[in-house]
Amino acid sequence: MRGVILFGVWLLLGTPAAYSEITTEQASVETLDQPTSDWFINLSSSGAYLFDSATGDMLGLLSLTPYTPAVAINRSRGEVYAAESYLSRLHRGNQADVLTVYDITTLSPVAEIDIPDKMTEVTGDINIGLMGNGRYVTVYNLTPAQSVSVIDVSNRQFVTEISTPGCAMIMPVNDASFLMVCGDGSVQLIRLAADGTESTRVRSEPFFSVEDDAVFDRTARTRNGWLLVSHAGLAYEVSVDGAKISVSKPWSLLNDSERADLWRPGGMGLLTILPSHNLAFILMHQGKVDTHHEPGSELWIFDTQKHRRVKRWILDNPWSDILVLQGERPRLIAVTDDGALQVYDALQQRLERTIVEPGPGVNLLQGF
Amino acid sequence: MNPGNLLHRLNEWLDRKTVEGSRQLARQSSRRSFLGRLGTAIVGMSAVPLLPVARAFAVDTAGELGNPKSCDYWRYCAISGTLCSCCGGTERSCPPGSEPSTIHWVGTCHNPVDGKDYLIAYNDCCGKAMCSRCSCHRTEREKPLYFPSRHASITWCFGAESRSYHCTMALVIGTAD
Numbered sequence: 001m002r003g004v005i006l007f008g009v010w011l012l013l014g015t016p017a018a019y020s021e022i023t024t025e026q027a028s029v030e031t032l033d034q035p036t037s038d039w040f041i042n043l044s045s046s047g048a049y050l051f052d053s054a055t056g057d058m059l060g061l062l063s064l065t066p067y068t069p070a071v072a073i074n075r076s077r078g079e080v081y082a083a084e085s086y087l088s089r090l091h092r093g094n095q096a097d098v099l100t101v102y103d104i105t106t107l108s109p110v111a112e113i114d115i116p117d118k119m120t121e122v123t124g125d126i127n128i129g130l131m132g133n134g135r136y137v138t139v140y141n142l143t144p145a146q147s148v149s150v151i152d153v154s155n156r157q158f159v160t161e162i163s164t165p166g167c168a169m170i171m172p173v174n175d176a177s178f179l180m181v182c183g184d185g186s187v188q189l190i191r192l193a194a195d196g197t198e199s200t201r202v203r204s205e206p207f208f209s210v211e212d213d214a215v216f217d218r219t220a221r222t223r224n225g226w227l228l229v230s231h232a233g234l235a236y237e238v239s240v241d242g243a244k245i246s247v248s249k250p251w252s253l254l255n256d257s258e259r260a261d262l263w264r265p266g267g268m269g270l271l272t273i274l275p276s277h278n279l280a281f282i283l284m285h286q287g288k289v290d291t292h293h294e295p296g297s298e299l300w301i302f303d304t305q306k307h308r309r310v311k312r313w314i315l316d317n318p319w320s321d322i323l324v325l326q327g328e329r330p331r332l333i334a335v336t337d338d339g340a341l342q343v344y345d346a347l348q349q350r351l352e353r354t355i356v357e358p359g360p361g362v363n364l365l366q367g368f
Numbered sequence: 369m370n371p372g373n374l375l376h377r378l379n380e381w382l383d384r385k386t387v388e389g390s391r392q393l394a395r396q397s398s399r400r401s402f403l404g405r406l407g408t409a410i411v412g413m414s415a416v417p418l419l420p421v422a423r424a425f426a427v428d429t430a431g432e433l434g435n436p437k438s439c440d441y442w443r444y445c446a447i448s449g450t451l452c453s454c455c456g457g458t459e460r461s462c463p464p465g466s467e468p469s470t471i472h473w474v475g476t477c478h479n480p481v482d483g484k485d486y487l488i489a490y491n492d493c494c495g496k497a498m499c500s501r502c503s504c505h506r507t508e509r510e511k512p513l514y515f516p517s518r519h520a521s522i523t524w525c526f527g528a529e530s531r532s533y534h535c536t537m538a539l540v541i542g543t544a545d
Contacts, residue, residue, distance in 0.1 A: 067531070091497050091532035121531070122513055122521055143526055144471065144516050168514035181514045210515055217512035290508045 032059060032105045035075060037327035039368035042341065042358045043070060043123065048082075049359040050107070050368060053331045053343045056353045060107045069120055069127035069140075073368055074153070076134050078104045081153060083119045083128055083139045099137060099151045099158075111156050115139060115149045118161075123363045126219060129170035129178055136196050138170050138178060148178075150196045159196035164188070171219060171226045173240045179226060181217065185210055187238055189245050204245040207236065216265070216292065220273035220280065222304060227280060229253070229271055231292045233264055235280075235307070251307040253282065253300065262286045266294040269321030269365055274330055274346065278305045281324055281332065281346070295320040295337070313349055323365035335362045430540045431481025439504035441538075443488050446475030446510050448520035449536035452493055454502035459538045462493035466534040469494055470527030473517055476509050476544045485544035494525035496534040 039059065041048040048062040048071060062071065067085035074081065080102040088094040097119045101111040118141035120127055127140040135154045141147040141161070146168055150159040167180035167188045176192040185206035193199040208215055208230060215228040215236065225239030225246075233253040239246045254263055265271070267283040274281070283296025295318035301311035321335040324346050332346035339362065341355040434441040436453040443459060444451070456463030472489040479486055511518040523533045 085531065087530060087532060092495055092530045095531060121523055122519075124513070126513075142516060142522065144522070144524075146516070166514075168516070181512075183515045210511055214512055214515070217514060290510065292510075293505065293507050 029106075030060070032107070035073075035104065035368050037325055037367070038331060040323060040325060040333055041071070041366050041368055042362050043068070043364040043366060044359040044361050045363065046360055048366075051341075051355060051358070053325060053333060053352075056343065056355050062102060062107050067119070067121035069123050070125040070364055070366060072128050072130040072137055073104075073366075074130055074134055075104070077153070079110075079153065080104055080107075081128065081130065081137050081151075083115070085117070085119055085121065099139065099149075099153075101153065101156070113151055113153075113156055113158055115151060115158050116141060116147075116161055118143045118147065119149070124169075124217065125364065125366055126169040126171060126217065129172045131172050131178070131192065132175040136176060136192060138172075140168060140170055142168070148180075148190070150192065152196050160198070162190060162198050164190070169217060169219070171221070171238075173225060177240065179238060179240065179245070181215065181219075181228070183210060187245060187247070189240055189243065191243065200243055202243050202245060204238075204247055207247045207250075208234075216270065218269060218271050220271050221275070222273060223275045227271070227273060227304065229265055229282065231264065231289070233259070235302075235304075237304075253284075253302065253309070262288065264291070265296075266292050267296050267320045267322075268293060269323065269335075270296065272322050272324045272332075273304070274324050274326065276326065277330070277347070278303055279310070279324075280304050281322055283319055283322060285318070294318075296322075299334075311349070321362060321365050323367065325367055333365055335365070430479050430484070430486050433479075433481045437502060439502070439506065442477055442479055443486075443538035443540070444504055445477035445506055445508040446473075446488070446518070446520055447490055447536055447538060448505045448507075448510075449490075449492065449503070449533070450499050451502035451504060452499075452535040452537045455499035455535045457493065457535065457537065462537065463496075463499065463535065465496060466493035467495045467528045467530070468492075468537070469524045472524050473519060473522060474541075475518070475520075475538075486540050487542045487544050489539045489541045490520075490524070491537045491539060492524045492528075493534040493537065494528035495530040495532055498533055499535045 038054040041050050045066050047064045050059045064082050065084040068082050072081040082100050084100050085097045095117045097115050097117045099113045100109050103110045119139050120142040129138045137151045139149045146164050148162045152159050167182040169181050171179040180188045185208045186204045189202045191199045213230045213232045215230045220227045228236045234250040236250050237248040265282050266285045270283040272281045280302045282300050284298045284300050285294045285296050287294050297318050299313040303310050317337045319334045323333045325331045330346040332344040334342045341358045343352045436459040453459050462468050469492045472491040475488045477488050510520045513519050525531045
């Protein structure tokens with residue numbers, strides 16, 4: 001009986017005392033540190049999911065419109081730029097296209113700049129470009145007339161729209177210039193003046209046939225220019241010296257035997273490059289003409305200087321998108337058949353981790 | 369009556385009437401007005417086959433085989449999007465309340481029924497949320513983004529009231545010959 005009484009006293013007095021020792025928690029909001037080269041985003045239909053490949057942790061979300069083709073990262077200004085298109089009634093109503101400036105530590109919008117209501121919604125990092133000077137951002141327009149909007153992010157203002165009939169994509173070169181690929185099989189160089197308006201325009205001679213062997217509209221930036229790969233497996237490097245465009249002699253990803261076995265590049269994000277090691281990673285599959293979006297059953301790694309393959313990596317399951325990150329210890333991100341993200345040591349081809357539930361689908365992988 | 373005489377008299381009557389008609393025409397009209405009326409008549413006659421009824425009789429329709437709710441359906445050889453056939457519409461009609469785009473991208477698809485290649489217009493239906501059913505992506509004769517008229521991944525709601533993509537149709541617009 002005495003024990004029961006003591007237990008009752010403990011219940012009455014002891015338990016409240018225990019609760020009173022807990023510190024009341026306050027909600028707070030995380031902020032991001034300086035980005036590292038291990039960070040990347042998965043651009044999905046509902047925004048950009050930011051991950052750290054070194055840990056596999058999600059760091060935050062950029063809320064973007066479903067029309068956003070990609071984002072441009074400006075680390076020196078601590079900003080992220082996204083071309084966004086808003087309809088006043090979600091799926092109807094007035095359209096308003098803007099370039100939104102996001103703070104890189106809070107992932108929150110800090111400015112909006114009106115741009116022509118013409119921006120393309122086609123996913124691809126080649127549809128928005130940050131010029132080398134860090135001041136001008138260009139956005140590819142398709143109505144289906146083709147043009148480029150130029151935005152001054154320093155002064156937070158739209159500068160001009162440059163008509164680019166027959167040419168698409170934005171591949172920045174030098175301080176304030178960009179290349180485009182054109183429907184006649186050529187590339188076009190547009191240089192901006194100090195005020196952001198068009199200064200000069202130069203067109204190369206056609207060097208590929210769109211009908212016979214088109215180059216992919218996924219490209220990769222090299223040390224000196226851009227790497228273009230054709231559907232049949234020819235590689236071209238395009239570079240710029242002042243107002244002069246240079247297109248390298250093409251080299252083949254395939255030998256005669258592989259060509260006879262119908263190997264060809266393919267996938268949505270089929271091409272990624274590690275300039276520090278002169279390596280290009282390209283998804284390959286066996287298939288006929290017009291299978292250019294078929295996921296890769298193998299990943300071939302090429303030396304971009306010596307123009308030869310250095311590794312043939314047979315995959316357990318086909319991959320549709322790849323991205324190599326440019327850190328000291330380069331990591332390769334791959335999208336698997338079931339929509340998960342796998343993180344590999346890019347040089348050793350060793351699996352480090354799998355990121356399950358990387359967001360509602362994967363439209364595009366981008367370095368941060 | 370001798371049949372030879374009858375034929376001779378008929379020829380004489382025809383000659384006489386032709387001469388009288390020509391003279392009457394020459395008296396009533398100048399050469400320029402005659403040519404003008406003749407031209408009008410020719411142009412008018414050439415317009416007759418363009419009337420809808422005449423076209424309906426003159427043009428064959430593409431043979432049909434397969435399931436329009438399946439990505440394997442022959443018209444979908446260069447489609448990228450979701451099928452209106454699965455969303456309350458058909459391969460030729462938008463689902464209720466959505467708006468067909470006025471422009472489109474074009475594919476060339478082989479019809480297994482008649483062995484011909486047809487030009488297929490992939491018109492998007494717009495102005496509603498995306499219908500996430502029967503998603504297809506095929507790339508026969510498809511070209512990259514810098515060749516927009518044959519690029520499959522562009523949303524062709526340009527001419528519509530809203531750029532919001534709902535689904536995609538596939539209409540035969542001609543033969544590829």
